[in-house]
Amino acid sequence: MTDPLGQSQVIPYLIKLSKDGFVFSLLSFEKKERFETGETAIRSLLNQHQIEWYPQIYTKRPPILSTLWDVYKMNQQAKILHFQKRFAILHCRSYIAALIGLRFQKKFGVKFIFDMRGFYADERVDGKIWNLQNPIFNQVYKFFKRKEKAFLENADYTISLTENGKKEIESWELFLDKQSKIEVIPCCADLDFFNYHTISKEAKESLRNELDIGKNHFIVSYLGSIGTWYMLEEMLDFFKKLLEKIPNATFLFITNENPSLIFESATKKGIEKKHFVVKSAKRNEVPLYLSLSDVSLFFIKPVFSKKASSPTKQGEIMGMGVPLICNTNVGDVDFIVKDTGCGEVLDTLNDAAYSEVLNRMENIKNIRPEKIRAGAQKYYSLESGAQKYLSVYKKILGKNA
Numbered sequence: 001m002t003d004p005l006g007q008s009q010v011i012p013y014l015i016k017l018s019k020d021g022f023v024f025s026l027l028s029f030e031k032k033e034r035f036e037t038g039e040t041a042i043r044s045l046l047n048q049h050q051i052e053w054y055p056q057i058y059t060k061r062p063p064i065l066s067t068l069w070d071v072y073k074m075n076q077q078a079k080i081l082h083f084q085k086r087f088a089i090l091h092c093r094s095y096i097a098a099l100i101g102l103r104f105q106k107k108f109g110v111k112f113i114f115d116m117r118g119f120y121a122d123e124r125v126d127g128k129i130w131n132l133q134n135p136i137f138n139q140v141y142k143f144f145k146r147k148e149k150a151f152l153e154n155a156d157y158t159i160s161l162t163e164n165g166k167k168e169i170e171s172w173e174l175f176l177d178k179q180s181k182i183e184v185i186p187c188c189a190d191l192d193f194f195n196y197h198t199i200s201k202e203a204k205e206s207l208r209n210e211l212d213i214g215k216n217h218f219i220v221s222y223l224g225s226i227g228t229w230y231m232l233e234e235m236l237d238f239f240k241k242l243l244e245k246i247p248n249a250t251f252l253f254i255t256n257e258n259p260s261l262i263f264e265s266a267t268k269k270g271i272e273k274k275h276f277v278v279k280s281a282k283r284n285e286v287p288l289y290l291s292l293s294d295v296s297l298f299f300i301k302p303v304f305s306k307k308a309s310s311p312t313k314q315g316e317i318m319g320m321g322v323p324l325i326c327n328t329n330v331g332d333v334d335f336i337v338k339d340t341g342c343g344e345v346l347d348t349l350n351d352a353a354y355s356e357v358l359n360r361m362e363n364i365k366n367i368r369p370e371k372i373r374a375g376a377q378k379y380y381s382l383e384s385g386a387q388k389y390l391s392v393y394k395k396i397l398g399k400n401a
Helices: 004-009 013-020 032-048 065-085 094-108 120-126 136-156 163-170 202-211 231-245 259-268 283-291 304-308 310-317 333-340 351-358 359-366 369-379 381-398
Strands: 023-028 053-055 089-093 112-114 156-162 182-184 219-222 250-253 277-278 294-298 324-327 344-347
Touching: 004 013, 004 310, 013 032, 013 381, 023 032, 023 065, 032 053, 053 065, 065 094, 089 094, 089 136, 089 381, 094 112, 094 120, 094 136, 112 136, 112 381, 120 136, 120 304, 156 163, 156 381, 163 182, 163 304, 182 381, 202 283, 219 231, 219 283, 219 310, 219 381, 231 250, 231 259, 231 294, 231 359, 250 283, 259 277, 283 310, 294 310, 294 359, 310 324, 310 333, 310 369, 324 333, 333 344, 333 369, 351 359
Parallel strands: 023 053, 089 112, 112 156, 156 182, 219 250, 219 294, 250 277, 294 324, 324 344
Antiparallel strands: none
């Protein structure tokens, strides 16, 4: 919960669902450094909403053995809590937690929600984290694919981040003769927080001055981490092409990554450092940084596992009324961009495709922010996401949805 993802994709939902009368015990695994600096603020926030928090320290090494140890700790803590509280539902976020959910369903009769967050085992392979040539990782991959089938077969409800992921699952032999219980809830955004109406002209000018970005500079932003899925090389190629058309462009990276990673790649491509601003921003600062953008860019590897991926950044960027430029074959991204008219989707990533988009850049830049924000409200509203979770809870418990 001390990670940005926990603060955007877990806590806001729990707060809203708490107001509907549900009582939560939150069992999470935290990175030690972030926990030490962020525990007090997170605990205070959760206490305000009567959400009981039971954090554990995440074990990173050695691979596989560390995960087994964390699964053991998770199971033991969950068992203690269940004997104290007698849970009605175990809402399990991703595959590791689902190992406990499935066990508790079979042993104690607790309702089990498989909130899958993506095709975990395939993500590990597509991201080159598990090499299937290694016999150990090959066995781990097969184990989780078997478990994936068991989760989907036995869960009282499954949550998919995308329609694309749901469609893929429903094409599997597992569901050919029966209806799936899958609800699609993307990575929603707090659109009261990511709202360009809350940003003053003075605040934007002050930040521009602080970042030493000229008043007439064209700003391309990138929000979030770099690596594994995000195609930095291709994004830099796009930006290099853009500089030919708009020489006074600035590429603003809003990221916690080491700036040298970006500068080194840019230098190899012959792009001068002066065209970049790389800043780490706290969550409460992100809307202001995004508000400087003329357009926002992200390219994600279009591999199989990304069918089930919903980039958190998409709803946040759209909530700020910023036009998007992204690539196809990632979750529901291209469908949503085309349906809402909030930007451009590239089918291929090469100079010819970049030039084609750049020829329309003036039109992209001038997409009305209220139109983009309306698209965010249609697909990424936190209220809508919380209502879908509420409906699933009620269905499972046999209450009127």
